[in-house]
Amino acid sequence: MVRIGALVPLSRPGWVEAGRHLLAGLELGARERSWELVVRDTAADPRRAEAAVEEFAALGVAAVVGEYHSVVAQAAAARADALRLPFLCSSAVLDALTDGPTEWVARLPPPQSRGWRVYAEFLRGAGHRRVAVVTQPSVYWASGVRVLREHLDAVVELDGSADEVVASGATALLLLVGHPEPAVSIVESLRRDERLAGLLIGAPAGQPEFWPTLPGIPFLRYLSTLGPLGTRVEAELRERLGEAPSFVAFEGYDSIAVLAEALRSGGSWSEVDVEGTRGRIRFSRTPGVWQWEGAPVQVVDRDPTAPDRFRVLHTG
Structure with missing residues (x-):
């Protein structure tokens, strides 16, 4: 059983609607792989995110994923880097996600x-x-x-x-x-x-x-024309959410697909080459974190x- 820690804003002052969609995508991806998702509500609070990352490390999770708010993702990335725990940022875009270069942090959405x-x-x-x-x-x-x-x-x-x-x-x-x-x-x-x-x-x-x-x-x-995978995932997310999924829900699903590929290759972001709902996902080295350069922007x-x-x- 693969156990993954998930950071999601599920209460105010966090953006609850975005958090609900992000979690739906994460849960769908984890369910398809029979993974255990350990979810913690950040409520847009950087200190709560830091504490959650500490807890995840103690629980022995394989990686941490998620978060929508940039300042919260920054705090989570810094703590994950210090603990040498892989962290994939699903939806936060602030350029300076980390203070310096790190091998432990990657980001799915494009930088701000x-x-x-x-x-x-x-x-x-x-x-x-x-x-x-x-x-x-x-x-x-x-x-x-x-x-x-x-x-x-x-x-x-x-x-x-x-x-x-x-x-x-x-x-x-x-x-x-x-x-x-x-x-x-x-x-x-x-x-x-x-x-x-x-x-x-x-x-x-x-x-x-x-x-x-x-x-x-x-x-x-951060969406594009959906292919067969995206179309299938859209239908399943719509059923799960009871409404049309936002791009944030697709980011959640793609995050799990990326983690599956990264863990399969021994934890290397550079080895990721996987079909996502919004296109082929590969990561490039930036001055700070590993980044999906091909993320769509509309x-x-x-x-x-x-x-x-x-x-x-x-x-x-």
Whole structure:
């Protein structure tokens, strides 16, 4: 019996919806291999993640997998590296996942610098040169703002009030804030103001994936056209979740597929070459962690005329 430790945000202030989808993918992959999944709720708390990694090491797990929040994944990666315990980050994207190079940590999603660059390309292609952001104090949000400033003509930070947005002259406003609040309240307030009828409201980090009542908000999604494996997994995840699986659920399933290949080859990330739900997965050495370089990146939104359908606006 292979035992795997899983880190998942399942209670507030963690993003519970993302955690539920991530866990569904992890559980499906583990069940197919008759693996034991030892799950711990991080609740978006780095200290809880560190304690969980310590517990996993004491339990003798073969590897640790999961996590959605970047600052939590950072803490888990540092502890796993110190304990020489393999850790595959399923869904967190902050570039600096570790302080330095490590052989013990790998990441499935693309780094933030790549994903947010693709989002900036989408904005430029749509004619948006002056962009406003509403942000909260966070290493993750600050890193995202730096990427946007590297690729756009002007990025101004606002508090999200309609008067301030109008005065800024921005044609797009990005929400770099918590989910569901204050993000949902800001969207509802701005959409009621007739002066901002042409304003694009975006949320790069992916909150609209779980906002069926707020369509038309472009966000980053790490998904691609599904092949036979992806189609089968999508159907099984839909049955398990009772709704369409998000890209986070596919990341969970692919994480287990990667771990199976890595453990089969003696724990080497460099030897991984496996078919995932979203394409062939191989890892390359980066200055920090091992990275899936081919992870798909899309900018999508929910179709205002059919909110259950996603429109692909840009790929990168």
